Amino acid sequence: MFNLHDFIMTGLLDAVGKMADYQVILNAAGWQQKGVLTEPDLAEIQAKIEEKNTPVETDIPEGIQ
Numbered sequence: 001m002f003n004l005h006d007f008i009m010t011g012l013l014d015a016v017g018k019m020a021d022y023q024v025i026l027n028a029a030g031w032q033q034k035g036v037l038t039e040p041d042l043a044e045i046q047a048k049i050e051e052k053n054t055p056v057e058t059d060i061p062e063g064i065q
Contacts, residue, residue, distance in 0.1 A: 008036055009044075016048045024049065 008031050015024050028045050031037040 005036055005041075009041060012045055013048055016045070017052050021049050021053070 012024055012028050012031075015027075024045065028037060028042055032039070032042055
């Protein structure tokens with residue numbers, strides 16, 4: 001059976017890194033206003049955005065620069 005909530009969440013989570021962060025955020029806020037998404041859903045989307053924006057630290061062996 002089709003579930004609109006899951007459909008929207010899948011699309012928004014997949015959009016992270018493919019669309020500008022502000023577009024994902026505004027779209028998510030719109031779906032929250034319509035009652036489809038909840039605040040925990042928005043927190044999950046925000047966490048994925050923050051994860052994407054966190055620099056990956058790499059270990060560089062000494063002597064190599």
